[in-house]
Amino acid sequence: MEIKGLEAIDRNKLPTHIAIIMDGNGRWAQKRGLPRIAGHWAGAETLRSIVEFCAELNIKVLTVFAFSTENWKRPQDEVKSILNLLIYYLKKEVDILNKNNIKLMMTGDWQELPPRIREEIKKSIELTSNNTGMILNVALNYGSRREILRACKSISYMVANGKLNPEDIDEKLFKKHLFTADLPDPDLLIRPSGELRLSNFLLWQIAYSELWFCDAYWPDFKKEDLIRAILDYQRRERRFGGLTK
Numbered sequence: 165m166e167i168k169g170l171e172a173i174d175r176n177k178l179p180t181h182i183a184i185i186m187d188g189n190g191r192w193a194q195k196r197g198l199p200r201i202a203g204h205w206a207g208a209e210t211l212r213s214i215v216e217f218c219a220e221l222n223i224k225v226l227t228v229f230a231f232s233t234e235n236w237k238r239p240q241d242e243v244k245s246i247l248n249l250l251i252y253y254l255k256k257e258v259d260i261l262n263k264n265n266i267k268l269m270m271t272g273d274w275q276e277l278p279p280r281i282r283e284e285i286k287k288s289i290e291l292t293s294n295n296t297g298m299i300l301n302v303a304l305n306y307g308s309r310r311e312i313l314r315a316c317k318s319i320s321y322m323v324a325n326g327k328l329n330p331e332d333i334d335e336k337l338f339k340k341h342l343f344t345a346d347l348p349d350p351d352l353l354i355r356p357s358g359e360l361r362l363s364n365f366l367l368w369q370i371a372y373s374e375l376w377f378c379d380a381y382w383p384d385f386k387k388e389d390l391i392r393a394i395l396d397y398q399r400r401e402r403r404f405g406g407l408t409k
Contacts, residue, residue, distance in 0.1 A: 167387050167388060167391065168388050168391070169388060169391040169392065169395060170391055172391075172395055173221070173391060173394055173395065173398070174398050175221075175222075177398045178221060178222065178223060178394065179223065179350075179351035179352040179374075179394065179397055180223070180224045180225065180348055180351055181223075181224060181225040181226075181227065181347065181348050181349065181350045181351050181352075182218065182223055182225070182226050182227070182350065182351070182352045182353075182354065183226075183227040183228075183229075183350035183352070183353045183354070183365070183366055183369075183370065183373070184214070184226070184227070184228050184229065184353075184354045184355070184356075185229045185353070185354070185355040185356075185362075185363060185365055186207055186210075186211065186228055186229055186230065186356075186382045187229075187355060187356055187357035187359055187363075187381075187382055188203075188356055188357030188358075188359075188380075188381030188382045188383070188384075189203035189204045189206065189207040189381070189382055189383060190203050190204075190242075191203070191357065191381055192206060192207075192381035192382070192383045192384065193206070195381075200242055201242060201245040201246070201249070203381075203383055204245065204246055204249055205249060206383035207382045207383050208249060208253050209383070210382055210383050210384075210385050211228065211253075212257065212260070213386075213387065214226075214385070214387070214390060215261075215264075215266065215298075215300055216260075216264060217387045217390060218298060218390070219264045219265075219266055219297060219298045221394075222298075223298055224298060224299065224348075225298065225299045225301060225347055225348065225350075226298060226299070226300055226301065227271065227301040227302075227303060227344075227347075227350065227366070228300070228301070228302055228303065229303045229306070229363075229365050230250070230302050230303060230304050231246060231247075231250070231272075231303075231304050231305055231306070232303075232305075232306060232307055232363065232364060232365075233272075233273070233305060233306065233307035233310055233364075234307065234363075234364065247277070247278070247281055250281060250284075250304070251280065251281055251284050254284050254285065254287075254288045255284065258287075258288045258291050258292065261288075261292050261295070261300065262291065262292060262295065264297065264298075265295045265296060265297030265298075266292065266295055266297050266298050266299070266300050267292050267293065267295040267296070267297065267298070267299050267300070268288050268289050268292045268299075268300050268302070269289070269299055269300070269301040269302070269347075270285060270289065270301070270302050270304055271301055271302065271303045271304070271306055271343040271344055272303050272304045272305045272306030272307075272311075272343060273305045273306070273310070274304045274305050276305055277304070277305060285304075299347070301344070301347060303365070303366075306343070306365075307364050308364045308365055308366055308367040308368065309364055309367070311342055311343055311368075312342075312367065312368055314341070315338060315341035315342055318341045319333060319337070319338070319341055338368075339368075342368060342369070344366070344369055349369045349370065349371070349372070349373065350366060350369060350370055350373045351373060351374065351397070351402075352373060352374050352376060352393060352394070352397045353365075353366070353370050353373045353374070353375050353376065354376050354377075354378075354390070354393050355375075355376075355377050355378075356377075356378050356379075356380050356381060356382050356384075356385045356389070357379070357380070357381050357382060358377070358378075358379040359377075360377055372402070372404050372405075374396075374397050374400055374402065376393040376396055376397065378392075378393075
């Protein structure tokens, strides 16, 4: 099936790293008279489609915001259902990730999750560890402010113990203490659902990312929407604070 707009993409100007805030699952379900968890299940299907498409496009890194540190405030039944969905997704998708040569990574305090979820995550990471294609980085139990404070504390301990001179602290060193230390910063941040905010997601890393918003809820987000975002990205002039040559 032909994907509208695909032929217009400049394969030499693709974003290296795309980040997506997968928003609107609950509202998608409520709009249809369904329980909110139905929206999360539908969102998982969208994730599968977008992950495979990004791999086909040869995107190097895809980071998706799956569960924030603030999401614990939601009703416990919904939280439990989301975590159960995560286990199901990891078990079901790991073979597909391997088939597509995709490596799984996790960003966030996922080690604080219940033991059975931690074990499933560790297993999936290990099973895909030798893959050399796209990196699927899942932000799980993640909050950017917490990440930044964590980095500050880590660096402070090094200074206090005499292992680091404060004068040597720079952006490069600071990045080494972030969850995403081994990844390039996102070139393009996408948020569906009509919301126009960042929601405590990758605040340090997206300092010069191009932002793209659309009204579609995440379960309705299609490959064509991703193409529109990439085409918009390719039309923009990225100066990183400098001037055009």
